[in-house]
Amino acid sequence: MKIIIVCYPTFGGSGVVATELGLYLSKKGHEIHFITYKQPVRIQNLTPHLHFHEVHVPTYDLFKYQPYELALSSKIVDVVMKYKIDLLHVHYAIPHAYAAYMGKKMLEDEGIKIPMITTLHGTDITLVGSHPFYKRAVQFSINHSEFVTAVSESLKRDTERLFDITSEIKVIPNFIDLDKIKVKNIPCKKEQIAPNDQLIITHISNFRPLKRIIDILKIFKIVSKKLNVKLLMVGDGPEKERAMRYCKAHEMEDSVLFLGKSNQINEILCFSDLFLLPSEQESFGLAALEAMVHGVPVVCSNVGGLAEVIEEGVSGYLCPLGDVEAMAEKAIYILEDSERHQLFKRQAFETTKKFDIQKVITYYESLYSEAMENKLT
Numbered sequence: 001m002k003i004i005i006v007c008y009p010t011f012g013g014s015g016v017v018a019t020e021l022g023l024y025l026s027k028k029g030h031e032i033h034f035i036t037y038k039q040p041v042r043i044q045n046l047t048p049h050l051h052f053h054e055v056h057v058p059t060y061d062l063f064k065y066q067p068y069e070l071a072l073s074s075k076i077v078d079v080v081m082k083y084k085i086d087l088l089h090v091h092y093a094i095p096h097a098y099a100a101y102m103g104k105k106m107l108e109d110e111g112i113k114i115p116m117i118t119t120l121h122g123t124d125i126t127l128v129g130s131h132p133f134y135k136r137a138v139q140f141s142i143n144h145s146e147f148v149t150a151v152s153e154s155l156k157r158d159t160e161r162l163f164d165i166t167s168e169i170k171v172i173p174n175f176i177d178l179d180k181i182k183v184k185n186i187p188c189k190k191e192q193i194a195p196n197d198q199l200i201i202t203h204i205s206n207f208r209p210l211k212r213i214i215d216i217l218k219i220f221k222i223v224s225k226k227l228n229v230k231l232l233m234v235g236d237g238p239e240k241e242r243a244m245r246y247c248k249a250h251e252m253e254d255s256v257l258f259l260g261k262s263n264q265i266n267e268i269l270c271f272s273d274l275f276l277l278p279s280e281q282e283s284f285g286l287a288a289l290e291a292m293v294h295g296v297p298v299v300c301s302n303v304g305g306l307a308e309v310i311e312e313g314v315s316g317y318l319c320p321l322g323d324v325e326a327m328a329e330k331a332i333y334i335l336e337d338s339e340r341h342q343l344f345k346r347q348a349f350e351t352t353k354k355f356d357i358q359k360v361i362t363y364y365e366s367l368y369s370e371a372m373e374n375k376l377t
């Protein structure tokens with residue numbers, strides 16, 4: 001099949017899911033065309049099965065805001081016509097679903113009928129999409145997609161609660177390529193980062209306010225009173241400065257490392273002992289799944305779709321939102337006994353098997369086939 005994937009090219013979240021999906025589909029023989037404003041970070045080599053089309057938005061003095069949707073919808077039309085594309089798969093409703101709908105309509109004028117699948121990721125619904133300024137347009141584009149998927153049951157429920165949805169939402173969870181991790185044979189150089197045999201606690205995110213970065217530092221502070229630990233803060237974003245100031249004020253600078261955005265996530269997770277994710281909202285929690293595939297148990301808040309990813313008392317613990325004492329207690333419980341810790345590590349890895357890309361990809365492929373069949377009728 002010839003498929004266009006529209007996504008954000010960024011680190012983390014929806015961009016990673018869309019990119020990994022496209023890469024895997026291309027390896028299975030599908031022809032994949034990514035359309036974004038920058039080459040996605042995880043795509044290095046383009047092949048005859050893998051294309052990238054950049055959306056350029058020329059600046060013009062009159063515009064206070066550059067019309068990205070306009071450029072994106074025109075690019076979609078051009079690529080569909082040039083490469084005889086079969087279907088559109090857009091990740092993240094804003095503004096991708098809206099632009100794709102416009103593209104679809106323009107193509108109809110050319111006598112081309114093209115099905116569109118929209119995958120909802122979370123913040124496009126719970127944080128931004130439901131804002132009254134966007135809600136009507138987001139609802140419209142969701143209702144005009146041939147198929148809509150959400151990455152968790154929780155996100156499906158949120159979407160149905162926040163919008164007036166007229167079509168069925170199918171849940172297709174996020175996934176992980178277990179084979180890719182296995183073959184990587186990662187060098188696990190823990191002694192470099194923990195010369196005094198410290199246990200490594202890790203957090204990876206975009207440091208937005210909803211990640212509750214200060215909660216992580218508070219949890220770590222409690223844990224460090226009992227155990228020899230070090231905290232790795234990976235990523236960058238608006239809350240980083242505040243977090244660094246907090247560490248200075250609480251004399252935690254020696255035990256907390258801010259590593260910034262990293263291309264070595266697998267290497268870092270390989271020597272991590274525990275992952276913290278106390279977010280205010282998380283529709284799935286891909287970062288937690290990526291940690292678990294490296295055998296890293298997770299302590300997180302009990303919000304959104306996290307309970308669909310982390311098994312309570314098996315691969316980690318889900319605690320009430322903002323309850324840093326409870327999260328610290330669970331972290332200590334997992335880490336203080338090395339036999340127990342090893343058990344949690346093994347179980348964390350086992351839990352990820354149900355999210356293996358080989359399994360999840362078949363759900364997308366059957367959706368694509370169904371969309372194609374509908375197109376012909």
Ligand code: GMT
Pocket residue numbers: 012013014015017121122123124151174206208210281282283284285286287304
């Ligand atoms: O977590 C973020 O802030 C990034 C965000 C995004 O929109 O890319 O992630 C969302 O999509 C991910 C991939 O489906 C999910 O794993 C995250 O849970 C979800 N984030 C939120 O719901 C806050």
